[in-house]
Amino acid sequence: xxxxxxxxxxxxxxxxxxxxxxxxxxxxxxxxxxxxxxxxxxxxxxxxxxxxxxxxxxxxxxxxxxxxxxxxxxxxxxxxxxxxxxxxxxxxxxxxxxxxxxxxxxxxxxxxxxxxxxxxxxxxxxxxxxxxxxxxxxxxxxxxxxxxxxxxxxxxxxxxxxxxxxxxxxxxxxxxxxxxxxxxxxxxxxxxxxxxxxxxxxxxxxxxxxxxxxxxxxxxxxxxxxxxxxxxxxxxxxxxxxxxxxxxxxxxxxxxxxxxxxxxxxxxxxxxxxxxx
Numbered sequence: 573x574x575x576x577x578x579x580x581x582x583x584x585x586x587x588x589x590x591x592x593x594x595x596x597x598x599x600x601x602x603x604x605x606x607x608x609x610x611x612x613x614x615x616x617x618x619x620x621x622x623x624x625x626x627x628x629x630x631x632x633x634x635x636x637x638x639x640x641x642x643x644x645x646x647x648x649x650x651x652x653x654x655x656x657x658x659x660x661x662x663x664x665x666x667x668x669x670x671x672x673x674x675x676x677x678x679x680x681x682x683x684x685x686x687x688x689x690x691x692x693x694x695x696x697x698x699x700x701x702x703x704x705x706x707x708x709x710x711x712x713x714x715x716x717x718x719x720x721x722x723x724x725x726x727x728x729x730x731x732x733x734x735x736x737x738x739x740x741x742x743x744x745x746x747x748x749x750x751x752x753x754x755x756x757x758x759x760x761x762x763x764x765x766x767x768x769x770x771x772x773x774x775x776x777x778x779x780x781x782x783x784x785x786x787x788x789x790x791x792x793x794x795x796x797x798x799x800x801x802x803x804x805x806x807x808x809x810x811x812x813x814x815x816x817x818x819x820x821x822x823x824x825x826x827x828x829x830x831x832x833x834x835x836x837x838x839x840x841x842x843x844x845x846x847x848x849x
Contacts, residue, residue, distance in 0.1 A: 584775040590624060591633070595775070597621035598641060599782040605648035607789040607798075618645065635682055636766045643671040643762075644783070652790045654730045656743035665750075672757050675766065686769045687762055693817040700815050703807075707824040711831050714800065719835045723795030727839035730792065736841045745833050751791070752829040756821045759784040759805060760812045773813055781805035804828070 584592055598621040604614030618641065625637040650667040651660065676687045693700065719726055732740050763783050767776035784805035789798045808821045837844040 585772055587771060587775060591628065591771075594621050594624035594628070594637065595771075595779055597624060598637065598644070599779055601641075602644050602783050602786045605644065606652070606786045609790075611648075614648070630770075632683060633770050636679065636686065636770055639675045639678060640763060640766055643675060643758075646671050647787060652787065654747070654792050656730075656740070656747045661747070668751075668754050668758070672754065672762060675762050679766070683769070687765050688816075689761065689818065690816060691818050693815050693819060697815065700811065700820050703811060704820055704823055704827075707827050711824075711828045715828070715831045715835055718796065718800060719832075719839070723797065724839075726792065726794060726797065727836045729794070730836050730840075732836070732840040734840075736837075736844070741837065744836065748829050748833050748836075749826060752825045753822060755784070755788070756808065756818060756825055759787075760808055760821055761818060764809050764812060768813070777806055777809035777813070780809055784808075 587595075597617050601614055601618035601621055604610045604617055608614070622638070622641055625634055625641065628634055628637075646667050651663050653660075653664075676689075679686045730744060732744065759780055764776055764780040767779055771779075781802045785798045785802040788801045793801050808824065811820050811824070812818075834844075
């Protein structure tokens with residue numbers, strides 16, 4: 573019990589128990605509804621989170637968590653998978669755009685400053701540049717280990733035609749990088765930013781990492797993928813917290829996506845390489 577109390581104080585200092593319960597229900601509902609697709613229990617837990625949020629006495633908390641609960645409901649209904657057809661670009665793109673644009677518009681009117689699209693850093697910090705630089709070898713090493721050693725079936729989640737066509741290559745490239753940009757706009761610049769406006773840093777970062785890992789698990793990252801994505805999401809939250817800029821988190825994510833596309837193509841088309849695989 574004492575250890576649990578210490579952990580709670582480190583991760584969520586000063587957060588009331590009722591709010592922690594709402595956050596736990598919010599995170600659990602996301603896991604149940606999106607990657608697991610257990611809709612009846614997920615809906616029940618989602619409603620529990622909504623009731624706990626609506627019973628809170630702080631109007632800002634109710635608005636901001638209500639927006640995030642709504643976004644999770646939209647994503648639970650979205651066709652999250654790796655098809656790169658025109659139809660899927662539209663049917664997935666519309667809900668993905670909605671959960672980025674609607675919170676920004678609504679909170680921009682009611683809670684200005686919570687969601688900020690700051691691209692350029694306000695000051696140059698060497699630690700940020702070092703983090704971006706380290707992402708180059710780390711992304712390459714982790715993806716090779718994950719995709720070629722630990723869970724080599726993961727590239728099959730992106731079906732590609734035989735023989736290779738440049739249209740398929742470009743569709744894969746555009747699809748993965750488009751989702752990668754959306755990841756940071758939603759999970760970090762929206763979910764993390766909204767949670768951070770009402771919660772301590774560590775609490776907000778852990779919850780956004782759960783949401784991040786849940787959606788990407790549903791998309792393709794199975795096996796040890798959820799753990800890897802969770803850790804990656806935590807580092808992206810740290811970067812955003814320290815720099816308050818989208819530039820670094822987007823660059824790092826697009827570096828990862830560059831290697832991811834190359835790994836998938838190398839799996840489907842032996843001999844393919846960017847010069848790095």
